Structure formats: structure tokens, C-alpha cells
Amino acid sequence: MEKVTMSVQELSAQMGISLPKAYELVKTPGFPTIRVGTRILIPVEAYREWLLRNAANDQ
Numbered sequence: 001m002e003k004v005t006m007s008v009q010e011l012s013a014q015m016g017i018s019l020p021k022a023y024e025l026v027k028t029p030g031f032p033t034i035r036v037g038t039r040i041l042i043p044v045e046a047y048r049e050w051l052l053r054n055a056a057n058d059q
Contacts, residue, residue: 005041043049 006014012022026033032046 003044005043006047008040008042011042011047 008022008026009019011026014021015022015025025031026040026042030050032043032050034041034043040048
């Protein structure tokens with residue numbers, strides 16, 4: 001079964017950015033996150049959609 005969420009650490013590795021930069025990104029308005037207690041999770045599908053939308057804006 002494929003994971004439906006990823007941690008901030010996994011986001012950092014996925015994007016090739018530092019962990020502090022990943023935490024900064026997840027605090028950005030409009031970035032898809034789910035909070036479970038103090039934990040921040042990123043829904044994988046919503047992240048992919050966000051990435052495509054924001055990549056399209058840069059072109």
C-alpha cells in the first residue's frame with residue numbers, strides 16, 4: 001500500500017531542500033498540510049497538485 005502522507009523530513013528529501021527550508025515551506029499559506037497533534041503531515045496527492053500549480057506559475 002502506497003503512503004498517502006509524508007513527513008516534513010520526507011518532503012525535505014523529496015524536494016532536495018534543507019529541513020529548515022522544508023519547515024518554512026509547510027508554514028506558507030496555501031501549502032497542503034494536516035496537523036496531528038504537534039506533527040505536520042503532507043498529503044502526497046495534494047502536494048503533487050500544489051507542485052504542478054506552482055511550477056506552472058514560474059513559467
